[in-house]
Amino acid sequence: MKIEVAYILISIFLFLSGLFGVIIRKNLITLLVSTELMLNGVNLGLVSMDKMVGGVEGQVFALFVITVAAAEVAIGLGLVVAIFRLRGYEGSSEIIQLRD
Amino acid sequence: MEWLIFGFLSLWLLVSVFGTLFLKNPVHVILAFLSVILAIAGIFLHLGAELLAGLQLIVYAVAIIVFYVLVITTIPWEKVKKFEGIYKREALLAVPFLLISFLPIAYMVLEGKFAVSQKVITEGNIQSVGKTLFTNYLFPFEVASVILLTAMIGAILLGRKEE
Known part of the structure; x- marks a missing residue:
């Protein structure tokens, strides 16, 4: 087994554990941290595939993923602060304003 | 090692x-x-x-x-x-x-064959990434800057106090 294949397995595990965190966490801030885990898993997969294939395009895509992650954090934490100011709640099961 | x-x-x-x-x-x-x-x-x-x-x-x-x-x-x-x-x-x-979703993906990664190109990169990593980024991927790079500007404006609007 080559070492890049092992890193791709690690990246799949990282992505799925980020998804697990999005499903199970109660706090909104830790839920956002779990989405960051998913983005990091995708980055790791792109870079290790890049090493295996022998190009640089995967690293360019990983750079764009980092850009989108920074934008996502700005918007997501702005939403968390806005929700907190609206209702004072911070649990992920308490945000039901659109359902009611 | x-x-x-x-x-x-x-x-x-x-x-x-x-x-x-x-x-x-x-x-x-x-x-x-x-x-x-x-x-x-x-x-x-x-x-x-x-x-x-x-x-x-x-x-x-x-x-x-x-x-x-x-x-x-x-x-x-x-x-x-x-x-x-x-x-x-x-x-x-x-x-x-x-x-269940991890096991088939891992099986495919372990059993599949990857296309390996024989292209050897002689220059350094940062040089080759920069050349690819500013020739082939110049338009996505500019779009990324627009995305960052939009996110900044959106964060300011969301974090503003309501009157």
Whole structure:
């Protein structure tokens, strides 16, 4: 087994554990941290595939993923602060304003 | 030697991922996430992507972590403590689904054959990434700057106080 294949397995595990965190966490801030885990898993997969294939395009895509992650954090934490100011709640099961 | 570095980095990564998933206190979760970031930067260095390792340290470990810590300090602590921990029933339900989705992907990665090109990169990593970024991917690069500007305006609008 080559070492890049092992890193791709690690990246799949990282992505799925980020998804697990999005499903199970109660706090909104830790839920956002779990989405960051998913983005990091995708980055790791792109870079290790890049090493295996022998190009640089995967690293360019990983750079764009980092850009989108920074934008996502700005918007997501702005939403968390806005929700907190609206209702004072911070649990992920308490945000039901659109359902009611 | 290569497998020794792999074992060290991946063990570090797995321990920090479990800390990120199961710790209760949000500040401890963010510290564990910082550990994940450092481990991934080490893996990037091991894979020969020096530019991405530096960007990972600058963008994630400095900008994003500090942003999380700032938001946590603006929210009153007793409200945060009311919603910590995990949903137990959902965790028990989610484990088999994620395991079932992990196994076929891992099987495909282990059994599949990858196309290996014989192109040998003679120049350094940062040089080749920069040449590809500013020739073939120039338009997505400009679009990324527009995305960042839009996110900045949106964050200002969301964080503004209502009159």
